[in-house]
Amino acid sequence: MDKNEESTLGEITQIMVFKALADPVRLQIVQYLKHIEHEVACGEVGKAINISKTSGSYHFKLLQSAGLITARKEAREKYVTLNKQTFDQFVTNFYENL
Amino acid sequence: MDKNEESTLGEITQIMVFKALADPVRLQIVQYLKHIEHEVACGEVGKAINISKTSGSYHFKLLQSAGLITARKEAREKYVTLNKQTFDQFVTNFYENL
DNA sequence: TAAATAGTTCAAAACTTGTTGAACTATTTA
DNA sequence: TAAATAGTTCAACAAGTTTTGAACTATTTA
Known part of the structure; x- marks a missing residue:
């Protein structure tokens, strides 16, 4: 595997x-991540913006593939x-x- | 009515x-308009990118409200x-x- | 070893978006 | 005045997106 890969293959x-940015939940996630400016666990973001873990999982996956x-x-995290x-x-x- | 209004009220x-930019047809329209760099009639754009007038009407309206x-x-135009x-x-x- | 925690996957349901053709309005040209 | 042209609106449909809960895997803690 290439050394220059991003964690998103594809x-x-x-x-x-x-599309990834055209959703209120994902915009909140992006905003949260920008202001926190260091790594955070998905669960922490999910709690902060009040979404279920299933929904979080769906949105993080989409942001990641974009x-x-x-x-x-x-x-675990x-x-x-x-x-x-x-x-x-x-x-x-x-x-x-x- | 205000002198500083844009043609989009709301x-x-x-x-x-x-959302407006998250669609292939609308991205083509935007691209076409950027390259042509002067006013064009909707119909001309529609012909250039090969969409029906109904579909064009829908997409132009959406770009406009955004x-x-x-x-x-x-x-007429x-x-x-x-x-x-x-x-x-x-x-x-x-x-x-x- | 059992329970708790972090996250994923799945299918169903609810909702949103885009395409279609037909009918419409307004303007121009023959 | 009739036909053509530019664009809009409408309702039906097809396709795509988001949410939900339940069941799942993997890791940690008691």
Whole structure:
């Protein structure tokens, strides 16, 4: 496996990124992660924004496949952070790259 | 009515903007409008990207209510342009404003 | 070893979004 | 005035998304 892989294997498209951001729950997750600025367990985020673990699992998976977060599993917990690179490439520079 | 109104009355939210951009047809429209860089009639865009007029009407309306395009009706035709301000505010600066 | 905790998966249900054609309005051209 | 053109609206349908609870795996703690 390549040394330069991201934790998301599989292609990231512009549509996947905008779809991932086009939901209130996922926007709250992203906001929470930006303000906390270090790794957090999914469960902690879920509690903070008050969603069920099933729903959390669904939303984190979607954010991950859009490349917006990276995840690291340590024992029982899954720690997530924002992947700024994807925001830069697909959001911040969207208009100019159009 | 206010002099500073945009052709979109009604509030623009972050979610509306991302939803509007999370669709392949609308992304093509936006791309077309960016490259052409002057007003174009909806019908011309529709022909260029090969969609029915009903579908075009639906997508232009959605882009308009998200504030991503502004429209001017002249006689039979509706001329549209990108509204760069909305891109700046809700897309380009999304991450830093988070 | 049993119970608790973190997260995933699954199928069903509820909801939202996009496409279609037909009927419509308004404007232009023959 | 009739036909053509540009666009809108509507209802029906198809397709896609989100939420839910129950059952599951894996790890930790008592």
